Amino acid sequence: MALSREAIVEQLQKIAGPEQVITDEQVLKENSHDRYRKLQSVFGIYALPLPAAVVKLTDVEQVSAVLKFLNENKINCVPRTGGSATEGGLETIVENSVVLDGSGMNRIIKIDADNMLATAQCGVNLEVLENQLRAQGFTTGHSPQSKPLAQMGGLVATRSIGQFSTLYGAIEDMVVGLEAVFPNGQITRIKNVPRRACGPDIRHVIIGNEGALCYITEVTVKMFTYQPENNLFFGYALDNMKTGFAILREIMVTGFRPSIARLYDAEDGAQHGFDQFAEGKCLLIFMTEGPKGISRATGEGIEEIVARYDECRKVNTQIIENWFNHLNWDPSKVQAERDFMRKNLNLGFTTEVSGNWSCINTIYENTIKRIREEFPHAEDLTMLGGHSSHSYQTGTNMYFVYDYNVVNCAMEEELEKYHVPLNAMIVEETLKAGGSMVHHHGIGKYRTPWTKEEHGSAYYILKALKDVFDPNGIMNTGTIYPLK
Amino acid sequence: MKIVVCFKTLADYPMLTERDWRVDEQHQVDLAWVRQVYNCYDESALELALQLAHDGPDAAACETTALSIDDSRADLFLRHLYAVQYDRAVRIDCGEEVDLRFNPLAVSLLLASYIREIGGQQLVLIGSEGGMGDNRQTGFLVAERLGWPCIREVIDVVPEESRECLCVTSRREGAVLTQTVGLPLVLVIGNVLRSPYLRVPTLKEKLAGKKKQVLVLSPTDLAIAPDNLSGNDRTLVGLFRQRQDRQCVMLAGENAREKAKTLYHQYLAERLKG
Ligand SMILES: Cc1cc2nc3c(=O)[nH]c(=O)nc-3n(C[C@H](O)[C@H](O)[C@H](O)COP(=O)(O)OP(=O)(O)OC[C@H]3O[C@@H](n4cnc5c(N)ncnc54)[C@H](O)[C@@H]3O)c2cc1C
Numbered sequence: 019m020a021l022s023r024e025a026i027v028e029q030l031q032k033i034a035g036p037e038q039v040i041t042d043e044q045v046l047k048e049n050s051h052d053r054y055r056k057l058q059s060v061f062g063i064y065a066l067p068l069p070a071a072v073v074k075l076t077d078v079e080q081v082s083a084v085l086k087f088l089n090e091n092k093i094n095c096v097p098r099t100g101g102s103a104t105e106g107g108l109e110t111i112v113e114n115s116v117v118l119d120g121s122g123m124n125r126i127i128k129i130d131a132d133n134m135l136a137t138a139q140c141g142v143n144l145e146v147l148e149n150q151l152r153a154q155g156f157t158t159g160h161s162p163q164s165k166p167l168a169q170m171g172g173l174v175a176t177r178s179i180g181q182f183s184t185l186y187g188a189i190e191d192m193v194v195g196l197e198a199v200f201p202n203g204q205i206t207r208i209k210n211v212p213r214r215a216c217g218p219d220i221r222h223v224i225i226g227n228e229g230a231l232c233y234i235t236e237v238t239v240k241m242f243t244y245q246p247e248n249n250l251f252f253g254y255a256l257d258n259m260k261t262g263f264a265i266l267r268e269i270m271v272t273g274f275r276p277s278i279a280r281l282y283d284a285e286d287g288a289q290h291g292f293d294q295f296a297e298g299k300c301l302l303i304f305m306t307e308g309p310k311g312i313s314r315a316t317g318e319g320i321e322e323i324v325a326r327y328d329e330c331r332k333v334n335t336q337i338i339e340n341w342f343n344h345l346n347w348d349p350s351k352v353q354a355e356r357d358f359m360r361k362n363l364n365l366g367f368t369t370e371v372s373g374n375w376s377c378i379n380t381i382y383e384n385t386i387k388r389i390r391e392e393f394p395h396a397e398d399l400t401m402l403g404g405h406s407s408h409s410y411q412t413g414t415n416m417y418f419v420y421d422y423n424v425v426n427c428a429m430e431e432e433l434e435k436y437h438v439p440l441n442a443m444i445v446e447e448t449l450k451a452g453g454s455m456v457h458h459h460g461i462g463k464y465r466t467p468w469t470k471e472e473h474g475s476a477y478y479i480l481k482a483l484k485d486v487f488d489p490n491g492i493m494n495t496g497t498i499y500p501l502k
Numbered sequence: 503m504k505i506v507v508c509f510k511t512l513a514d515y516p517m518l519t520e521r522d523w524r525v526d527e528q529h530q531v532d533l534a535w536v537r538q539v540y541n542c543y544d545e546s547a548l549e550l551a552l553q554l555a556h557d558g559p560d561a562a563a564c565e566t567t568a569l570s571i572d573d574s575r576a577d578l579f580l581r582h583l584y585a586v587q588y589d590r591a592v593r594i595d596c597g598e599e600v601d602l603r604f605n606p607l608a609v610s611l612l613l614a615s616y617i618r619e620i621g622g623q624q625l626v627l628i629g630s631e632g633g634m635g636d637n638r639q640t641g642f643l644v645a646e647r648l649g650w651p652c653i654r655e656v657i658d659v660v661p662e663e664s665r666e667c668l669c670v671t672s673r674r675e676g677a678v679l680t681q682t683v684g685l686p687l688v689l690v691i692g693n694v695l696r697s698p699y700l701r702v703p704t705l706k707e708k709l710a711g712k713k714k715q716v717l718v719l720s721p722t723d724l725a726i727a728p729d730n731l732s733g734n735d736r737t738l739v740g741l742f743r744q745r746q747d748r749q750c751v752m753l754a755g756e757n758a759r760e761k762a763k764t765l766y767h768q769y770l771a772e773r774l775k776g
Contacts, residue, residue, distance in 0.1 A: 290537075340522075423702060
């Protein structure tokens with residue numbers, strides 16, 4: 019028989035200690051959702067079942083004991099660290115869920131300058147780690163816009179990506195070793211070696227699991243030499259996204275690796291004030307870094323390639339540098355956004371997808387066209403556009419951005435009226451063209467209707483992971499895997 | 503009722519680093535590459551005027567004008583104001599010869615001349631100050647030149663019941679004052695009570711705004727000879743960045759709990775009592 023809410027709390031207090039088990043109603047409310055419901059939370063609406071408790075995690079043994087208890091009693095849990103998730107991954111959709119908060123496990127365990135390895139507990143804030151490394155002349159190379167908010171466990175769990183990905187790669191390229199706890203309490207450690215051929219790369223079971231398979235307690239990432247004095251910035255205005263994609267492709271295929279390679283359409287660029295310097299134009303932005311010679315050579319290579327496209331006009335590099343220095347989101351920006359939403363009933367969301375070079379422009383054009391023509395509340399849209407921000411040898415991503423005024427609808431209906439259908443159109447157009455429906459935020463709980471279509475026959479493998487590692491289905495129910 | 507809101511755009515100063523502040527021999531800082539934003543008090547004034555004109559009972563009888571003295575970079579903002587349903591967008595362009603910085607006499611002359619000679623508005627809204635090194639005089643000088651009453655630190659304005667007058671709320675030495683006043687009138691806008699942000703136009707409105715023409719006027723159109731603008735009752739002798747140094751104390755303590763206790767007892771408890 020299922021344990022009552024009170025019994026769950028009582029048992030958790032015995033396992034973790036009473037001080038670590040929080041049942042304060044406001045804390046439970048804040049822990050019942052993430053930024054997917056950002057407007058509702060501004061108005062104090064918490065529509066989901068409140069968790070039974072939030073457990074403040076302290077060490078791996080405690081995590082193991084807590085998970086074992088939850089597993090034996092079939093109690094759903096929602097792992098959490100920085101709380102910056104955007105796709106519902108933190109929502110407690112099951113009654114009497116338990117939120118496992120790892121933000122207190124915030125020790126930087128080791129900075130190994132010889133082997134260029136940094137080891138941190140799951141609750142270490144990325145900016146804290148990064149600042150500590152920079153003070154010693156190193157960097158993680160990881161710089162998502164949420165760097166001031168996100169923590170190592172969540173960053174790994176979502177397969178996050180940073181703004182310098184074209185040079186340093188995404189989190190999966192940075193993680194060397196891991197420690198994670200599975201629902202039966204099993205503690206696993208994957209050792210830190212440069213490479214090996216000892217069966218499949220099991221790190222990938224853990225990286226990107228979104229709390230649906232295991233709890234990540236510790237992460238070891240690569241360190242790189244930090245040399246910002248060699249950074250160079252480049253910006254070009256141009257007429258068409260298609261040309262921009264072609265240029266991005268040429269740069270990547272030729273073998274250049276700028277750390278930033280971005281292409282904004284005119285609408286999205288205007289959000290950043292680029293219209294003041296190039297009205298109605300798309301914008302290509304690059305940053306090169308690394309040792310001086312490499313940074314300069316990469317810059318020269320980019321300039322040479324762009325020069326072949328008559329459509330491009332160079333813009334003042336100070337504009338680009340200045341823009342870049344203010345891109346990150348710290349808590350004050352989140353608060354400013356909340357104030358703005360409350361007062362203007364206007365808010366924005368993003369849906370990030372990817373595609374090979376051959377289809378990315380089709381994804382971009384078809385999606386924008388479809389939303390303009392088919393979205394029934396297009397008259398409430400205040401912004402529709404996007405950018406590509408992470409390029410690869412074989413393709414790039416597209417980060418769609420859409421803002422809307424909430425008109426004639428209750429706060430509880432806002433998502434269904436706007437975000438859900440817009441998100442669906444983007445996902446459908448992407449899958450139709452052969453792309454991937456999620457580039458870096460994770461599937462969360464709202465792109466699960468398409469998980470099977472995304473993976474096709476390989477869903478067999480994905481499903482097997484859940485069946486084996488979380489047979490009782492206690493790990494973040496409804497995340498990645500569609501609800502039965 | 504005809505309403506005019508006088509606004510200006512500013513370089514987004516918080517975006518600048520120390521290194522960006524290079525003052526040349528003409529006391530100019532090159533800000534051409536810095537993103538411009540609405541001066542925040544003016545943005546509040548622009549929104550307040552829309553609320554007064556469009557959300558009130560007499561929407562059809564109201565006409566709103568947005569007015570700025572600037573070069574063509576401001577057109578983007580003026581078209582944005584068309585998009586949020588301003589009826590008119592007007593820019594006074596004085597060319598490069600006239601230095602209007604720290605010159606509220608000239609600025610107020612231009613604004614008042616437009617209102618008197620061309621616009622014919624009865625209500626003027628203007629932000630209380632305009633960014634770094636500002637004088638906070640422009641609103642009062644406009645009122646003086648027009649010979650109209652002026653209320654400062656306005657935080658709200660709504661039509662009065664009889665619709666003949668306005669009900670204006672303002673701050674005065676720590677108190678909040680609500681008064682019923684007739685037109686014509688100049689309101690100097692402070693920290694407004696309702697949304698300080700300008701409403702967001704829809705895609706359709708933005709498209710329509712882009713197609714509209716900004717009315718560009720020169721001082722001559724306002725019957726002002728350039729000589730009348732060059733006089734300033736002050737001389738710019740130097741330009742320095744305002745420093746906003748802050749002191750920081752690192753809280754001592756074994757753990758977060760101890761630090762939070764110290765924070766509460768030493769810094770917060772007394773203030774919370776108040
Ligand atoms: C303003 C803003 C900007 C953003 N920019 C970027 C960006 O540039 N790039 C990018 O990739 N993302 C970005 N994101 C999304 C988000 O920051 C990332 O997904 C980030 O990786 C989440 O980390 P977190 O510590 O906040 O995790 P949380 O929000 O706490 O959790 C995220 C997910 O991971 C799971 N999880 C958390 N901790 C663990 C753990 N220890 N073990 C197992 N599962 C766990 C949760 O259950 C949830 O599903 C942005 C978000 C915001 C709000």
